[in-house]
Amino acid sequence: MAIRHIALFRWRDDVTPEGVSRVQELLAALPSAIPELRAYSFGPDAGISDGAFDFAVVADVEDEAGFAAYRDHPEHQAALGVIRPMLADRAAIQYPIAGTE
Amino acid sequence: MAIRHIALFRWRDDVTPEGVSRVQELLAALPSAIPELRAYSFGPDAGISDGAFDFAVVADVEDEAGFAAYRDHPEHQAALGVIRPMLADRAAIQYPIAGTE
Numbered sequence: 001m002a003i004r005h006i007a008l009f010r011w012r013d014d015v016t017p018e019g020v021s022r023v024q025e026l027l028a029a030l031p032s033a034i035p036e037l038r039a040y041s042f043g044p045d046a047g048i049s050d051g052a053f054d055f056a057v058v059a060d061v062e063d064e065a066g067f068a069a070y071r072d073h074p075e076h077q078a079a080l081g082v083i084r085p086m087l088a089d090r091a092a093i094q095y096p097i098a099g100t101e
Numbered sequence: 102m103a104i105r106h107i108a109l110f111r112w113r114d115d116v117t118p119e120g121v122s123r124v125q126e127l128l129a130a131l132p133s134a135i136p137e138l139r140a141y142s143f144g145p146d147a148g149i150s151d152g153a154f155d156f157a158v159v160a161d162v163e164d165e166a167g168f169a170a171y172r173d174h175p176e177h178q179a180a181l182g183v184i185r186p187m188l189a190d191r192a193a194i195q196y197p198i199a200g201t202e
Contacts, residue, residue, distance in 0.1 A: 041198050092154065
């Protein structure tokens, strides 16, 4: 059973567009660095709904070992080191999906 | 630009496994009822990470009109009527994706 990891971020008030662009650059480098990522997408809220979080990251992996490989990869950890100080709130889940969709 | 809608739920303490099964039945009926859904997945947290939300729903649609069709569809609204009283917390976002992945 494949696993989809979702992380939603709400930025602190002092986060700048340049800061978010830097996050996007770091995340964009991960699929080529982490072969366990079968599908990977991320991006800012589209502004459709009130109360939405600010940014989403979705990673599809083959299994729990694949998720651990992503979570613990040095480049991912480096990105988290940039992201964590920017966070006002975070919501996450890993749930089973039928395949890497 | 396609849109991915994500909703994460945290259940109230009094929510039962039967209640969650009922939610899954209602959600499972939506893809055949709502043609605007290009991809749809949902499920309970896999229990891998501390602090995770309890349940995820992810809907990929072609555009904002597709999202509105899903959001406002009577069968989706009926499912929300069952889900809302079960919620302790909810996190959501709609973000652009390159295509329906």
